[in-house]
Structures are given as C-alpha cells and as structure tokens.
Amino acid sequence: MTTSPSSLHISSELEKDADSGITAGDKSAFRDVLSKDHARRGKAPLHLVDMTDEERKEHAKELGMPAFRVKQLAQHYFAHFDTNVSEFSDFPSSLAQTAKDAFFPDLITPVLEQEADKGETIKTLWKLFDDSRIESVLMKYPQRVTLCISSQVGCGMDCPFCATGRLGLTRNMSAGEILEQVRIAALQCESGRLPGGPTRLSNIVFMGMGEALGNYKAMMKAIRQISALPPEGFGISARNITLSTVGVVPGIRKLITEHIPVRLAVSLHAPSDELRDELVPMNRRFNTTQVLDAAHDYYLSSKRRVSIEYALMRGINDQAEHAQLLAKRLNHYGDDWVHVNPIPLNPIEGSRWTASKPEDEAQFIDILRKAGISATLRDTRGSDIDGACGQLAAKELAQDLVRRS
Ligand code: SF4
Secondary structure, eight states: OOOOHHHHHHHHHHHHHHTOOTTOSTTOSSOOOBOGGGGGOOOOOOOGGGSOHHHHHHHHHHTTOOTHHHHHHHHHHHHHOOOOGGGOTTSOHHHHHHHHHHHOOOOEEEEEEEEEGGGTEEEEEEEETTSOEEEEEEEEOSSOEEEEOOOEEEOSSOOTTOTTTTTOEEEEOOHHHHHHHHHHHHHHHHTTOSTTSOOOOOEEEEOSSSOGGGGHHHHHHHHHHHHSOTTTSOOOOGGGEEEEESOOHHHHHHHHHHOOOOEEEEEOOOSSHHHHHHHOGGGGTSOHHHHHHHHHHHHHHHOOOEEEEEEEBTTTTOSHHHHHHHHHHHHTTOSSSEEEEEEEOOOOTTOSOOBOOHHHHHHHHHHHHHTTOEEOOOOOTTGGGSOSTTHHHHHHHHHHHHHHO
C-alpha cells in the first residue's frame, strides 16, 4: 500500500481504535489475558470497509482515481460480494490493479475447510496477514443461513473450560477482517456452495473467536456495514445479527446508545457469583447482578428479547438447584424478556469440565420452563468438527505457539 499523508492519518486513527477494547486499560480491575503472541501483533492492511466515505474518496484522489470510482467499488463489494476489480466491466483496466491493492487487499485466506451435517455446516479456518488463525462457521437451517464469525484473534476472557480462552488474546481484528468473513460466506451462499442450491446469507452471529465487545469500534463498524443497504453495506437486517458477550457491562451500556436492534446474547454459564467467578473470570469485574441489570436495560431499550447462553457442565452448573436459582434471578426482572439457551459443553481435551448427562440437560430445561422461562437446548452444529467456539482455530494456534516456543 502507498504510504501517503492521508493513509498515515487513517492508520493512526485505526491505531487508536485497535487498543480501545472496553475490557482492557490500566484502570480496569479486569485485564485481558494476553497470549504469548500479543507482543508481535501487527495491523491488518487497510481495506475499503475500514475507511469512511471521505477517507475512501481522499485515498482514491491520491491514487489519481475519480471519487465516483469508490462508489463503484463499494457497489461490487456489497451487492455482488466481488473484489476481482480486473473483471469489473464498468471499471477501467488501467486502474484495476491500483484499486485492488488500495481497497481490496486479501485479508483472510482459507487454510482448512471442514464439512459436517451433510454439507449444511462448513467450518473454515482462516489465515490472516500476520499468519494468525481465526475461524468462521456457515450453517444452513430450513428457514435461514447463519454465519458465526470471529472478532478477535484468541480471547482475553480466560474462561477455563474454553479452548480459545486458554490461549489468551493476540489482537483485535480489523473491521475489514471481520467483514471479509461475511462477504466470502455470502458469495458461497449465492454461488450454491450449500446443499439445495443458491441461497442468501440471512443471519450473522458474533460467537466465534473472541469477545466482540472487547473490540467495540471495529465490531460496530462491521455491524453498521453488515446491516446497511448496498452500496453502504450487505443489507442483512440488524435484527438478524446476534452479538454475544461474556458480560462486558460498559459495552452493553454503550450498545444501548447505538439504537441498532441487534440481538444481545449474554454468556452467563452460572446463576451465582460464587460459581461464575470460577467459570467466567470477567465476573470478578462485573458481577451477575450488574450483567443482568445491563441485559435487562438492553431489553427495555431495544424491545428485543435477550438470549442467555449457558454451557451445561457435568456436576458443575447443571443441577436442579442451579436451574432454580437461574429461574429466580431472571424472573426477578419480569416475564418474557429473556430466552435461555442451554448448550451442551463441547469439552476440550484434558479438561475437567465435561458435557452434562442428557437427563440433567432435560431436567434443567424442564425447571426453567415450569418457572415460565422460555428455553431451548441449543444444537451443537458441527460438534464432530471441533464445533465449539474457536476450537479449530484454538487447536491451530496452540500448535503454532508450541512450534514457536
Ligand atoms: S468462552 Fe467465549 S468469552 Fe470465554 S474465553 Fe472462550 S471465547 Fe472467550
């Protein structure tokens, strides 16, 4: 990429953004747990979607390109998921390579693809510009096609039962890296890569690697461009976007002020502070009361039911008393504001946390429902292919760290 005064300016803006995760900072009682690779983190090349419209036009001008070319590039990107500028019939071939290099650098490259559920689940391991690994999972359901995406390389939340959490945070992903997962999946859907022929990517969930609210600015930039209509975005309704958090309360409160109706999913995993302090270390910073208060406020402002994610772990958090306490705590805020998704834990090798017995899962759901709380056991799509959040990439990252040490 050409280093011009304005691209330097754009880079420094991103630089400020890069470390603006709400979870980190000297004053915070909770610090992200960093991976060994954190020290060598770099910045992804700038992409069209990382820039504001003004920045795009300024950049184009420096490259000798008229401003209207930027709109053409955005139209191809968002409406046709296409970055092959040399094949755009409405774009001069003399400018194609310059435009490709300046606006569409290759940010994510597939290194491994695994299929499950008769091809209806496709899990992709991606390599980023600095050789980091992340993953995304595309899932076809009868009424929708959902893509689960990553927002950070690794995760700093340190949940002890989670493969990604064991590795720590390497770095935040750029909006470009986040959105490229969406564009490529949308293209796969359109080109008939899933069984049943061409279809449309309809739902996005931020439940892959990372704590999305820990990378707030890039995540919001991505959400705005997923939901805006072409040529400003992919046109996937904000209502079909789910944002998962472990309970970063300032992030939830900030999200309320955005007035963008995404669904909020809170990974609670325990009904009491005593247990959650152990399972979700972030709880020592923001406890269950603060998290549930913020989640309920999000419901009141967005009018969207909040999802409570709850990984069922055998003998740890899956007994009748846990379900009863969870029901009591949720009912404290009133009726019908929440939906609980107990998820059978996908255990990681060598871990003392393992999946619940089916009868305990059934009892857990039954207790919640009898207490008037809607609850569905979430399917573990692709569990035969390292399906839990970040497990495939976590495995690769762990091997990589071993190789480097
Ligand atoms: S469970 Fe989620 S929040 Fe916790 S360490 Fe794993 S990826 Fe991070």
